[in-house]
Amino acid sequence: MTMMPSYKHLDQMLPWNDKVQVLECVAVLPETQDCKTFSFQSTEPSWFRYTPGQFVTLELPVGPVPALRTYTLSSSPSRPLSIAVTVKAQRDSVATRWMLDNLKVGDRLKAFGPSGTFSxxxxxxxxxxxxxxxxxxxxxxxxxxxxxxxxxxxxxxxxxxxxxxxxxxxxxxxxxxxxxxxxxxxxxxxxxxxxxxxxxxxxxxxxxxxxxxxxxxxxxxxxxxxxxxxxxxxxxxxxxxxxxxxxxxxxxxxHPSTEAEAAPIIVDGFGADAAETAAEIVFTRSGITAECTSADTVLQIARTAGLNIPSGCQFGVCGTCKTRKLSGEVQMSHNGGILDEEVEEGFILACCSRPVGRIEVEI
Ligand code: FES
The missing domain is CATH 3.40.50.80 (Nucleotide-binding domain of ferredoxin-NADP reductase (FNR) module)
Structure with a gap:
């Protein structure tokens, strides 16, 4: 006999936040040819808080190295106990094709988000x-x-x-x-x-x-x-x-548009054409200090140091690489993947943030 989950009111549960969430697939619905809707619930007793039009990044186990793919939520936050993405495989897609062919009810995925300002x-x-x-x-x-x-x-x-x-x-x-x-x-x-x-x-x-x-x-x-x-x-x-x-x-x-590449949103100071200078990144949780230059991104240096910062688009849109900066200054040129309030709280996007002098990040 299938067990019904015990009912909880929303105020008895924590809302979804921007930390990694494990999602469980609870429904797979065919929409059109090569297009399906996948609905998910959190494995924790939580409800989903996002704005209509935002997206999530899913970690898909397509090969030895998981693929991170960004999908807009097709569900509405007015029905907050589950979220859904509706995906259509393009001709050469690998990760989305994997989802369509393999993902089934009961499977679990890691998710990052929600992010995005298209609302x-x-x-x-x-x-x-x-x-x-x-x-x-x-x-x-x-x-x-x-x-x-x-x-x-x-x-x-x-x-x-x-x-x-x-x-x-x-x-x-x-x-x-x-x-x-x-x-x-x-x-x-x-x-x-x-x-x-x-x-x-x-x-x-x-x-x-x-x-x-x-x-x-x-x-x-x-x-x-x-x-x-x-x-x-x-x-x-x-x-x-x-x-x-x-x-x-x-x-x-x-995809990075011509306009976005030509005019990224620069926050956290310092002109984009500042001369290259010596810099240093301290990854506080890992206890690693890496020397670099002001032309390197935090993501590049983390990878060189053998550290894993999850990333998706790598041009400042998806928000997957959001990381907390504990001290120092960066030059961040993003394309909408982080909110002003998050910047004020000390977050940066590692893929498009370059250190200015010495910085500490919580990795
Ligand atoms: S990887 Fe998408 S914003 Fe950094």
């Missing part, structure tokens, strides 16, 4: 436009679920692009929400219809005319976009050409 919570507005393609729909789904559960008055126009109707992830659930909430309006754009199926919606690639027809007031909305980089570039250029206020346009990417 309407950071851009309050009365009207939103979500534009997504492929698995880029996941942060939009998290935000739509949250708004549906918690803020019904919010006006959402949601455009999703897919190759075929059968590849639209979450189509049934979104249509069910839209039939119950008149503030949610949907538009699907597909490149081609499914064989032997009639498709009455838009067909082709998203363009200005489709946008005008689907969401006539798009210029007055806060816009969130997620999908492959060429897709987001097209959307960005289309909106800019249409005269949108691009300060109200936000996009999510797990």
């Amino acid at each position: 309407f919570h950071n851009h309050p507005a009365e009207k939103y436009l979500f534009i997504s393609a492929g698995s880029g729909i996941t942060p939009m789904m998290s935000m739509t679920r949250w708004l549906y559960d918690y803020a019904r008055h919010t006006d959402i126009s949601f455009i999703n692009c897919a190759r075929r109707p059968s590849e639209i992830i979450f189509r049934a659930e979104l249509e069910r929400m839209a039939t119950r909430d008149p503030n949610i309006k949907l538009a699907w754009i597909v490149e081609e219809s499914d064989p032997y199926e009639v498709w009455p919606g838009f067909r082709g690639r998203i363009n200005a005319l489709m946008l005008e027809l689907a969401v006539p007031d798009y210029r007055s909305r806060e816009i969130f976009c997620c999908g492959p980089e060429p897709f987001m570039r097209n959307v960005r250029e289309m909106l800019a050409a249409a005269g949108c206020d691009m300060a109200r346009y936000h996009e999510e990417s797990f």
